Amino acid sequence: MAQVIYGSEVSKDIRSELSEQIAALRASGRRMPKLAVILVGENPASLSYVTGKEKACTQVGMESELIKLPASTSQEELMAVVRRLNADPNVDGILCQLPLPDGLDSAQVIREIRPDKDVDGFHPINVGKLHLKEDGFVPCTPLGCMELLHRMGINPAGKRAVVLGRSNLVGAPVARLLLNENATVTICHSKTENLPQVCAEADILIAAVGRAKMVTADYVKEGAAVIDVGINRSAEGKLVGDVDFASVEPKAGFITPVPKGVGPMTITMLLKNTLKAYRQHEGE
Ligand code: NDP
Numbered sequence: 001m002a003q004v005i006y007g008s009e010v011s012k013d014i015r016s017e018l019s020e021q022i023a024a025l026r027a028s029g030r031r032m033p034k035l036a037v038i039l040v041g042e043n044p045a046s047l048s049y050v051t052g053k054e055k056a057c058t059q060v061g062m063e064s065e066l067i068k069l070p071a072s073t074s075q076e077e078l079m080a081v082v083r084r085l086n087a088d089p090n091v092d093g094i095l096c097q098l099p100l101p102d103g104l105d106s107a108q109v110i111r112e113i114r115p116d117k118d119v120d121g122f123h124p125i126n127v128g129k130l131h132l133k134e135d136g137f138v139p140c141t142p143l144g145c146m147e148l149l150h151r152m153g154i155n156p157a158g159k160r161a162v163v164l165g166r167s168n169l170v171g172a173p174v175a176r177l178l179l180n181e182n183a184t185v186t187i188c189h190s191k192t193e194n195l196p197q198v199c200a201e202a203d204i205l206i207a208a209v210g211r212a213k214m215v216t217a218d219y220v221k222e223g224a225a226v227i228d229v230g231i232n233r234s235a236e237g238k239l240v241g242d243v244d245f246a247s248v249e250p251k252a253g254f255i256t257p258v259p260k261g262v263g264p265m266t267i268t269m270l271l272k273n274t275l276k277a278y279r280q281h282e283g284e
Contacts, residue, residue, distance in 0.1 A: 001249065001250055002226070002248075002249045002250070002251075002252035002253055002254055002255040003152070003253065003254050003255075004249070004254075004255055004256070004257055005148055005151065005152055005254055005255070005256050005261070006256075006257065006260050006261065007144065007148060007256060007260060007261045007262050007263065007264045007265040008259075008260040008261075008264045010147065010148060010151050010265065010268075011264040011265055011267075011268040014147070014268050014272065015056070015059060015060055015268055015271065018060045018062075018268075018271055018272065018275060019059070019060045019061055021275065022060055022061040022062060022275070023061060026061065030282075031090065031282070032061070032062060032063045033062045033063065033092050033093075033274055033275050033277075033278035034062065034063040034064065034065065034090055034091050034092050034093070034274075034278075035053070035057055035062060035063070035064045035065075035091075035092065035093040035094075035095070035119065035270070035271075035274045036064070036065045036067065036085045036088075036091045036093065036094050036095075037050050037053055037054065037064065037065070037066050037067070037095055037096075037097060038067045038069065038078070038081060038082070038085075038094070038095070038096040038097065039066060039067070039068050039069070039097045040069045040070075040071065040073050040078060040096075040097075040100055040101055040104065041069075041070070041071035041100070041101040042071060043099070043101075046097045046098075046099075049097060050066060050097050052267055053095075053267055053270060054066055056267045056268070056270070056271055057271065057274075060271055062271065062274060062275070063090075065091070067081055067085075069081065071101040073104070075103075075104055075105060075108065078096075078100075078104060078109055079108070079109065079112050082094065082096070082109060082112045082113055083112065085117070086112070086113065086114045086117065089281075091117065092117060092119075092274055092277040092278040092281055093117055093118075093119035093270075093273065093274035093277050093278075094113050094114070094117045094118070094119070095113075095119060095120045095270070096109050096110070096113070110122045110123055111123065111124065115136070115137070116277060116280060116281070117277060118137050119137055119140075119270060119273035119274050119276075119277055120137070120139060120140065120270070120273075121136070121137040121138045121139040121140070121143075121173070121273070122139065122168075123137075126138070127168075127173075130173060130176050130177070130180075131176060133180055137273055137276075137277070138173060138177065138273075139169060139170070139173050140265075140266045140267070140269035140270045140273065141169065141170050141174075141208075141229060141262060141265075141266045141269075142170060142173040142174035142177055143177075143265075143269040143272070143273075144262050144265025144266050144268065144269045145174050145177075145206055145227050145229065145262060145265075146174070146177050146178075146181070147265060147269065148227060148256055148261075148262065148265060149204065149225060149227065152225055152254045154204065154225050154254070155181075156178050156181040156182065156183035156204060157181060157182035157183065158182060158183070158184070159183050159184070159203040159204055160183070160184050160186070160201055160202050160203045160204070161175075161178045161183035161184065161185045161186070161202060161203065161204040161205075161206070162185075162186045162187075162188060162198060162199050162201065162202035162204070162205050162206070163175040163178070163185065163186070163187050163188065163206045163208065164188045164195075164199060164205070164206065164207045164208060164209050164215065164242070165188070165189065165206075165207070165208035165209045165210070165229075166187050166188075166189045167208065170208040170229055171187060171189075171206075171208050172187070174206050174208070174229075175187045175206075178204065178206075183204060186198060186201075186202075195219070196216075196218045196219045199215065199219040199220070200218065200219055200220060200221050201221065202220075202221060202224055203221065203223075203224055203225065204224065204225045204227070205219070205220060205221075205224050205225070205226045205227070206227045206229065207226070207227070207228050207229060207230055207241070207242035207243050208229035208230065208242065209230060209242045210230055210231075210232060210242065211230070211232070211242055212230070212232035212233070212234055212240045212241075212242070213232075213234075213240055213241070213242070213243065213244040213245075214242050214243075214244075215228075215242055215243040215244060215248060216244045216247050216248065217244070217247040217248055217250075217251050219248075220248050220251050220252055222251055222253075223251075223252070223253035224251075224252050224253060224254075225252070225253055225254040225255075226243055226248055226252045226254065226255045226256070227256050227261075227262065228241035228242055228243040228245075228255070228256050228257070228258050228261055228262065229241075229242065229262050230242030230243070230258060231258065231263060239258060239259050240258060241257070241258030241261070243255070243258070245257060245258070
Protein backbone atom coordinates (compact mmCIF):
# COMPACT_ATOMS: atom_id res chain seq x y z
CA MET A 1 0.00 0.00 0.00
CA ALA A 2 1.39 3.37 -1.00
CA GLN A 3 1.64 6.38 1.21
CA VAL A 4 -0.74 8.89 -0.35
CA ILE A 5 0.76 12.39 -0.48
CA TYR A 6 -1.86 15.12 -0.60
CA GLY A 7 -0.68 18.27 -2.35
CA SER A 8 -3.64 19.99 -0.78
CA GLU A 9 -2.14 19.41 2.70
CA VAL A 10 1.42 20.28 1.67
CA SER A 11 0.02 23.43 0.04
CA LYS A 12 -1.69 24.45 3.27
CA ASP A 13 1.61 24.21 5.14
CA ILE A 14 3.52 26.20 2.51
CA ARG A 15 0.78 28.83 2.26
CA SER A 16 0.78 29.33 6.00
CA GLU A 17 4.58 29.77 5.89
CA LEU A 18 4.12 32.35 3.12
CA SER A 19 1.36 34.12 5.09
CA GLU A 20 3.68 34.45 8.06
CA GLN A 21 6.46 35.93 5.93
CA ILE A 22 4.07 38.42 4.31
CA ALA A 23 2.55 39.34 7.68
CA ALA A 24 6.05 40.12 8.92
CA LEU A 25 6.62 42.42 5.92
CA ARG A 26 3.30 44.16 6.60
CA ALA A 27 4.10 44.57 10.30
CA SER A 28 7.35 46.31 9.40
CA GLY A 29 5.50 48.72 7.07
CA ARG A 30 7.02 47.35 3.88
CA ARG A 31 5.55 47.37 0.38
CA MET A 32 3.47 44.25 -0.28
CA PRO A 33 4.39 41.67 -2.97
CA LYS A 34 2.08 41.94 -5.97
CA LEU A 35 1.07 39.59 -8.78
CA ALA A 36 -0.53 40.92 -11.98
CA VAL A 37 -2.58 38.48 -14.03
CA ILE A 38 -3.68 39.18 -17.60
CA LEU A 39 -6.76 37.39 -18.89
CA VAL A 40 -7.76 37.87 -22.53
CA GLY A 41 -11.20 36.70 -23.64
CA GLU A 42 -13.91 34.69 -21.93
CA ASN A 43 -12.55 31.12 -21.74
CA PRO A 44 -14.39 29.72 -18.66
CA ALA A 45 -11.52 27.40 -17.63
CA SER A 46 -9.05 30.30 -17.83
CA LEU A 47 -11.40 32.51 -15.81
CA SER A 48 -11.65 29.86 -13.12
CA TYR A 49 -7.82 29.48 -13.02
CA VAL A 50 -7.23 33.22 -12.65
CA THR A 51 -9.93 33.47 -9.99
CA GLY A 52 -8.12 30.71 -8.08
CA LYS A 53 -4.84 32.58 -8.39
CA GLU A 54 -6.36 35.85 -7.13
CA LYS A 55 -8.01 34.08 -4.20
CA ALA A 56 -4.72 32.43 -3.25
CA CYS A 57 -2.95 35.81 -3.28
CA THR A 58 -5.59 37.27 -0.97
CA GLN A 59 -5.38 34.24 1.29
CA VAL A 60 -1.66 34.75 1.95
CA GLY A 61 -1.96 38.55 2.12
CA MET A 62 -0.34 39.29 -1.23
CA GLU A 63 -1.70 41.96 -3.56
CA SER A 64 -3.04 40.97 -6.96
CA GLU A 65 -4.38 42.77 -9.99
CA LEU A 66 -6.49 41.09 -12.63
CA ILE A 67 -6.38 42.80 -16.00
CA LYS A 68 -9.32 41.52 -18.04
CA LEU A 69 -9.13 42.27 -21.73
CA PRO A 70 -11.69 41.52 -24.44
CA ALA A 71 -11.05 38.73 -26.97
CA SER A 72 -10.84 41.46 -29.61
CA THR A 73 -7.62 42.85 -28.02
CA SER A 74 -4.85 43.30 -30.59
CA GLN A 75 -1.34 41.94 -30.18
CA GLU A 76 0.02 45.48 -29.84
CA GLU A 77 -2.54 46.38 -27.14
CA LEU A 78 -1.62 43.25 -25.21
CA MET A 79 2.09 43.99 -25.52
CA ALA A 80 1.44 47.53 -24.25
CA VAL A 81 -0.25 46.10 -21.12
CA VAL A 82 2.78 43.87 -20.50
CA ARG A 83 5.11 46.85 -20.94
CA ARG A 84 3.06 48.92 -18.46
CA LEU A 85 3.30 46.12 -15.88
CA ASN A 86 7.02 45.66 -16.62
CA ALA A 87 7.54 49.33 -15.76
CA ASP A 88 5.35 49.34 -12.62
CA PRO A 89 7.65 49.15 -9.56
CA ASN A 90 4.80 47.81 -7.43
CA VAL A 91 4.33 44.73 -9.64
CA ASP A 92 6.62 41.81 -8.82
CA GLY A 93 5.11 39.02 -10.91
CA ILE A 94 3.33 39.09 -14.27
CA LEU A 95 1.52 36.22 -15.88
CA CYS A 96 -0.60 36.02 -18.97
CA GLN A 97 -3.16 33.23 -18.69
CA LEU A 98 -2.86 30.80 -21.60
CA PRO A 99 -4.21 29.84 -24.05
CA LEU A 100 -4.77 33.19 -25.74
CA PRO A 101 -7.64 33.67 -28.18
CA ASP A 102 -6.91 32.83 -31.83
CA GLY A 103 -4.82 35.44 -33.58
CA LEU A 104 -2.70 36.37 -30.57
CA ASP A 105 0.89 35.15 -30.33
CA SER A 106 1.61 33.87 -26.82
CA ALA A 107 5.34 33.33 -27.46
CA GLN A 108 5.73 37.02 -28.31
CA VAL A 109 3.86 38.01 -25.13
CA ILE A 110 5.99 35.73 -22.95
CA ARG A 111 9.18 37.18 -24.46
CA GLU A 112 7.97 40.69 -23.61
CA ILE A 113 7.57 39.93 -19.88
CA ARG A 114 10.64 41.03 -17.93
CA PRO A 115 12.47 37.82 -16.94
CA ASP A 116 12.70 39.03 -13.32
CA LYS A 117 8.88 39.31 -13.24
CA ASP A 118 8.25 36.07 -15.19
CA VAL A 119 6.88 34.07 -12.25
CA ASP A 120 5.49 31.40 -14.60
CA GLY A 121 9.06 30.66 -15.70
CA PHE A 122 8.20 30.54 -19.41
CA HIS A 123 10.53 33.27 -20.70
CA PRO A 124 13.42 31.84 -22.77
CA ILE A 125 15.89 33.46 -20.35
CA ASN A 126 14.38 31.51 -17.45
CA VAL A 127 14.16 28.32 -19.51
CA GLY A 128 17.87 28.76 -20.30
CA LYS A 129 18.74 29.42 -16.66
CA LEU A 130 17.05 26.17 -15.63
CA HIS A 131 19.22 24.30 -18.13
CA LEU A 132 22.36 26.13 -17.02
CA LYS A 133 21.52 25.44 -13.36
CA GLU A 134 21.40 29.19 -12.73
CA ASP A 135 18.94 30.80 -10.36
CA GLY A 136 15.83 31.94 -12.23
CA PHE A 137 12.12 31.27 -12.29
CA VAL A 138 11.00 27.67 -12.81
CA PRO A 139 7.49 26.77 -14.06
CA CYS A 140 5.09 26.20 -11.19
CA THR A 141 3.77 22.68 -11.87
CA PRO A 142 7.26 21.11 -12.18
CA LEU A 143 8.32 22.99 -9.03
CA GLY A 144 5.26 21.57 -7.28
CA CYS A 145 6.23 18.03 -8.33
CA MET A 146 9.71 18.48 -6.87
CA GLU A 147 8.33 19.93 -3.65
CA LEU A 148 6.08 16.88 -3.28
CA LEU A 149 9.02 14.54 -3.83
CA HIS A 150 11.00 16.38 -1.18
CA ARG A 151 8.08 16.20 1.23
CA MET A 152 7.93 12.44 0.57
CA GLY A 153 11.50 12.40 1.88
CA ILE A 154 12.82 11.31 -1.51
CA ASN A 155 16.22 12.48 -2.67
CA PRO A 156 16.37 12.02 -6.48
CA ALA A 157 20.19 11.69 -6.50
CA GLY A 158 21.19 8.39 -8.09
CA LYS A 159 17.57 7.29 -8.61
CA ARG A 160 16.07 6.21 -11.93
CA ALA A 161 13.42 8.78 -12.86
CA VAL A 162 11.04 8.45 -15.79
CA VAL A 163 9.03 11.42 -16.98
CA LEU A 164 6.05 10.56 -19.12
CA GLY A 165 5.48 13.62 -21.34
CA ARG A 166 7.89 16.18 -22.82
CA SER A 167 5.89 19.42 -22.96
CA ASN A 168 7.58 22.76 -22.28
CA LEU A 169 5.01 23.31 -19.54
CA VAL A 170 5.56 20.16 -17.49
CA GLY A 171 7.55 17.20 -18.89
CA ALA A 172 10.71 18.96 -20.10
CA PRO A 173 11.23 21.23 -17.06
CA VAL A 174 10.46 18.52 -14.50
CA ALA A 175 12.95 16.21 -16.25
CA ARG A 176 15.56 18.94 -16.07
CA LEU A 177 14.86 19.58 -12.38
CA LEU A 178 15.29 15.87 -11.67
CA LEU A 179 18.56 15.82 -13.64
CA ASN A 180 19.74 18.93 -11.76
CA GLU A 181 19.16 16.94 -8.57
CA ASN A 182 21.27 14.09 -9.98
CA ALA A 183 18.58 11.58 -10.92
CA THR A 184 19.17 9.41 -14.01
CA VAL A 185 16.35 10.64 -16.19
CA THR A 186 14.46 9.12 -19.10
CA ILE A 187 11.87 11.21 -20.94
CA CYS A 188 9.05 9.33 -22.67
CA HIS A 189 6.56 10.59 -25.24
CA SER A 190 4.10 9.41 -27.84
CA LYS A 191 6.82 7.78 -29.96
CA THR A 192 8.46 5.84 -27.11
CA GLU A 193 8.54 2.09 -27.66
CA ASN A 194 7.88 -0.41 -24.89
CA LEU A 195 6.45 2.35 -22.71
CA PRO A 196 5.23 0.19 -19.79
CA GLN A 197 8.63 -1.55 -19.52
CA VAL A 198 10.54 1.75 -19.59
CA CYS A 199 8.26 3.25 -16.94
CA ALA A 200 8.52 0.13 -14.79
CA GLU A 201 12.26 0.80 -14.34
CA ALA A 202 11.53 4.04 -12.52
CA ASP A 203 12.09 4.69 -8.83
CA ILE A 204 10.39 8.03 -9.52
CA LEU A 205 7.63 8.14 -12.14
CA ILE A 206 6.12 11.47 -13.17
CA ALA A 207 3.01 11.13 -15.35
CA ALA A 208 2.21 14.22 -17.45
CA VAL A 209 0.53 12.89 -20.58
CA GLY A 210 -3.06 14.07 -20.41
CA ARG A 211 -4.51 10.56 -20.92
CA ALA A 212 -7.03 9.45 -18.30
CA LYS A 213 -5.82 6.50 -16.18
CA MET A 214 -3.24 5.46 -18.79
CA VAL A 215 -0.61 4.49 -16.21
CA THR A 216 -1.69 1.13 -14.83
CA ALA A 217 0.12 -1.20 -12.39
CA ASP A 218 2.22 -2.75 -15.18
CA TYR A 219 3.93 0.67 -15.68
CA VAL A 220 5.02 0.82 -12.05
CA LYS A 221 7.96 -0.69 -10.17
CA GLU A 222 7.18 -2.06 -6.72
CA GLY A 223 7.70 0.73 -4.17
CA ALA A 224 8.11 3.56 -6.74
CA ALA A 225 7.15 7.17 -6.04
CA VAL A 226 4.41 8.08 -8.51
CA ILE A 227 3.48 11.70 -9.15
CA ASP A 228 0.35 12.21 -11.21
CA VAL A 229 0.22 15.58 -12.97
CA GLY A 230 -2.68 14.73 -15.28
CA ILE A 231 -6.00 16.51 -15.11
CA ASN A 232 -8.56 14.74 -17.26
CA ARG A 233 -12.32 14.23 -17.34
CA SER A 234 -13.50 10.63 -17.20
CA ALA A 235 -16.44 9.43 -19.33
CA GLU A 236 -18.62 10.02 -16.25
CA GLY A 237 -17.38 13.64 -16.03
CA LYS A 238 -15.19 13.01 -12.97
CA LEU A 239 -11.75 14.62 -12.58
CA VAL A 240 -9.12 11.88 -13.02
CA GLY A 241 -5.36 11.78 -13.37
CA ASP A 242 -3.06 10.03 -15.85
CA VAL A 243 -2.56 7.28 -13.27
CA ASP A 244 -5.05 4.52 -12.61
CA PHE A 245 -4.98 5.09 -8.85
CA ALA A 246 -6.89 1.92 -7.94
CA SER A 247 -4.42 -0.44 -9.65
CA VAL A 248 -1.21 1.53 -8.94
CA GLU A 249 -1.71 2.47 -5.30
CA PRO A 250 -1.23 -1.07 -3.92
CA LYS A 251 2.08 -1.39 -5.80
CA ALA A 252 3.65 2.07 -5.38
CA GLY A 253 5.58 3.30 -2.35
CA PHE A 254 4.22 6.85 -2.63
CA ILE A 255 1.49 8.26 -4.82
CA THR A 256 -0.25 11.60 -5.34
CA PRO A 257 -4.02 11.59 -5.89
CA VAL A 258 -6.11 13.55 -8.41
CA PRO A 259 -7.71 15.82 -7.33
CA LYS A 260 -5.87 17.17 -4.25
CA GLY A 261 -2.43 16.21 -5.56
CA VAL A 262 -0.23 18.27 -7.87
CA GLY A 263 -3.06 20.70 -8.80
CA PRO A 264 -3.09 22.75 -5.56
CA MET A 265 0.73 22.83 -5.56
CA THR A 266 0.83 24.73 -8.85
CA ILE A 267 -0.80 27.88 -7.47
CA THR A 268 1.19 27.60 -4.25
CA MET A 269 4.43 27.59 -6.25
CA LEU A 270 3.18 30.67 -8.14
CA LEU A 271 2.83 32.46 -4.79
CA LYS A 272 6.30 31.28 -3.81
CA ASN A 273 7.78 32.55 -7.09
CA THR A 274 6.06 35.92 -6.64
CA LEU A 275 7.50 36.33 -3.15
CA LYS A 276 10.92 35.37 -4.53
CA ALA A 277 10.56 38.05 -7.26
CA TYR A 278 9.54 40.57 -4.59
CA ARG A 279 12.60 39.81 -2.46
CA GLN A 280 14.87 40.23 -5.49
CA HIS A 281 13.19 43.53 -6.37
CA GLU A 282 13.64 44.70 -2.79
CA GLY A 283 17.34 43.82 -3.01
CA GLU A 284 17.14 41.14 -0.32
P1 NDP B 1 0.76 18.21 -23.54
O1 NDP B 1 -0.41 17.71 -24.33
O2 NDP B 1 1.41 19.47 -23.94
O3 NDP B 1 1.89 17.08 -23.55
C1 NDP B 1 1.58 15.73 -23.38
C2 NDP B 1 2.82 14.90 -23.52
O4 NDP B 1 2.44 13.53 -23.36
C3 NDP B 1 3.51 15.02 -24.88
O5 NDP B 1 4.90 15.04 -24.70
C4 NDP B 1 3.06 13.76 -25.62
O6 NDP B 1 4.02 13.23 -26.52
C5 NDP B 1 2.89 12.79 -24.48
N1 NDP B 1 1.89 11.77 -24.81
C6 NDP B 1 0.61 11.96 -25.19
N2 NDP B 1 -0.01 10.76 -25.38
C7 NDP B 1 0.92 9.82 -25.12
C8 NDP B 1 0.89 8.39 -25.15
N3 NDP B 1 -0.19 7.72 -25.49
N4 NDP B 1 2.02 7.74 -24.81
C9 NDP B 1 3.14 8.42 -24.46
N5 NDP B 1 3.21 9.75 -24.41
C10 NDP B 1 2.13 10.45 -24.75
O7 NDP B 1 0.25 18.24 -22.05
P2 NDP B 1 0.84 19.04 -20.77
O8 NDP B 1 2.24 18.65 -20.55
O9 NDP B 1 0.49 20.47 -20.86
O10 NDP B 1 -0.08 18.43 -19.62
C11 NDP B 1 -0.06 17.06 -19.30
C12 NDP B 1 -1.16 16.77 -18.31
O11 NDP B 1 -0.93 17.52 -17.13
C13 NDP B 1 -2.56 17.19 -18.78
O12 NDP B 1 -3.50 16.27 -18.25
C14 NDP B 1 -2.77 18.55 -18.14
O13 NDP B 1 -4.13 18.84 -17.94
C15 NDP B 1 -2.06 18.34 -16.84
N6 NDP B 1 -1.57 19.58 -16.22
C16 NDP B 1 -1.79 19.73 -14.89
C17 NDP B 1 -1.36 20.83 -14.24
C18 NDP B 1 -1.57 20.92 -12.77
O14 NDP B 1 -1.54 22.01 -12.21
N7 NDP B 1 -1.77 19.80 -12.09
C19 NDP B 1 -0.69 21.94 -14.93
C20 NDP B 1 -0.41 21.65 -16.32
C21 NDP B 1 -0.87 20.51 -16.95
P3 NDP B 1 4.49 14.01 -27.86
O15 NDP B 1 5.41 15.09 -27.37
O16 NDP B 1 5.18 12.96 -28.64
O17 NDP B 1 3.25 14.53 -28.50
